[in-house]
Amino acid sequence: MARAPLIDGHGRTIGDLRLSVTDRCNFRCQYCMPAEGLPWLDREEVLHFEEIERLVALFAELGIRDVRLTGGEPLVRRDFPRLVSMLSPLVDDLAITTNGFLLERDAEALVRAGATRFNVSIDSLQRDRFFEMTRRDALPRVLKGLETLAAFPEAHPIKVNAVAVRGFTEQEALPFARFAREHPYQIRFIEFMPLDADRTWSPEQVLTGEELRAAIHAVYPLEPEPREAHATARVYRFADGQGHIGFINPVSEPFCGDCNRIRLTADGKLRTCLFSLNETDLRAPLRSGATDDELEQVIRDAVWRKELKHHVNDPGFIQPARSMSAIGG
Ligand code: SF4
Numbered sequence: 410m411a412r413a414p415l416i417d418g419h420g421r422t423i424g425d426l427r428l429s430v431t432d433r434c435n436f437r438c439q440y441c442m443p444a445e446g447l448p449w450l451d452r453e454e455v456l457h458f459e460e461i462e463r464l465v466a467l468f469a470e471l472g473i474r475d476v477r478l479t480g481g482e483p484l485v486r487r488d489f490p491r492l493v494s495m496l497s498p499l500v501d502d503l504a505i506t507t508n509g510f511l512l513e514r515d516a517e518a519l520v521r522a523g524a525t526r527f528n529v530s531i532d533s534l535q536r537d538r539f540f541e542m543t544r545r546d547a548l549p550r551v552l553k554g555l556e557t558l559a560a561f562p563e564a565h566p567i568k569v570n571a572v573a574v575r576g577f578t579e580q581e582a583l584p585f586a587r588f589a590r591e592h593p594y595q596i597r598f599i600e601f602m603p604l605d606a607d608r609t610w611s612p613e614q615v616l617t618g619e620e621l622r623a624a625i626h627a628v629y630p631l632e633p634e635p636r637e638a639h640a641t642a643r644v645y646r647f648a649d650g651q652g653h654i655g656f657i658n659p660v661s662e663p664f665c666g667d668c669n670r671i672r673l674t675a676d677g678k679l680r681t682c683l684f685s686l687n688e689t690d691l692r693a694p695l696r697s698g699a700t701d702d703e704l705e706q707v708i709r710d711a712v713w714r715k716e717l718k719h720h721v722n723d724p725g726f727i728q729p730a731r732s733m734s735a736i737g738g
Contacts, residue, residue: 423473426670
C-alpha cells in the first residue's frame, strides 16, 4: 500500500535510507574507532532480520526506494546474505558498503540475493600504509574480494571509497588515479568527518576534495560530470576517457541542500542527519506492538524535524555522541 511521501520541514522529499545492520567491525580504522574497538551492542539490542524487513517494507511504502546496508561492517552480521534476500524484493536499489575483508567469501551470495550496488572502502593501495590506517594487514585479501565481486557483471558499477586524511592521503592520490584508470572501479575520496570515536578530529586534518582533484588533474586531466540530484560525490571523467574518479566533500563543499537521506541504526534509532544530535527510537514501539500506521506517524514527525544542514564548519559545532561505526556511512 502506497503512503504519502516523506517530506521534511524544508520541503525535501526523502528517498534514501542508510541502514546499519551491526555496530561491530573487524577493522580498526584510525579515523573511526580506537585500536581496542568499542563496547558492542548486545545481540538483543540489535534489530532482528524480521524487524528490519518490516521497517524497510514500511519505508518503501513511504517512497524510500533506495536502501544502503552499512555497519560497522555489515558482512560480519551472521547470515547477512539472507537479510539481503529478504530486503531486495522490497526496494528498487539495495546497496552495500563494506570493507571488503569478507567479500571473497560472500560476493556471489550477495549478488544472488539481489544486492545491486557495492561500495568497498580502501584507504591505501600500499600494504603497509593500509595496515597503518586500518590496523589490519588485509589489503591483499580485500583486493581479492574486490576482484571476486568484479567478476559479476550485475555488481557493477563498483565504487571504491578512500577516506582522505591530511598527512596520509596525499601519497595515495596518484596511485588511486592510476587504479581508477586501469580497473573497472570508480574511486571516490571522502573527506574526513568529525565522527571518530576518539574525538580527535580537527579541521586541519581535512584534506579537501579540491586539493586531491588538483593534484590528480595536474597529471591526469579531469573534466567534470554533471551532478546528479541528491548526489554526494562530485564526479570527474579522465579527459582521455580512461575512467572516472569522484570526490565526496561534506566538510569543504557540503551537499545538504538537496539531501534526501535518513538513517536507521543497528539498534533501531532513526537519525535524520549524519550529524544529528537527536534520535527517534523505532525499536521500542516496534517491540511493543505498534501498528504500521503508528510507526508511520513516529517516522513522519521525526522527518519533519530533519536538520537543514550540518554545522561542522560553524562555531560551536557539537560532534554527535554516536561515532561513525555506530551510525553507518
Ligand atoms: S550532513 Fe546531514 S543534511 Fe547534510 S548531506 Fe549529510 S545527512 Fe544530509
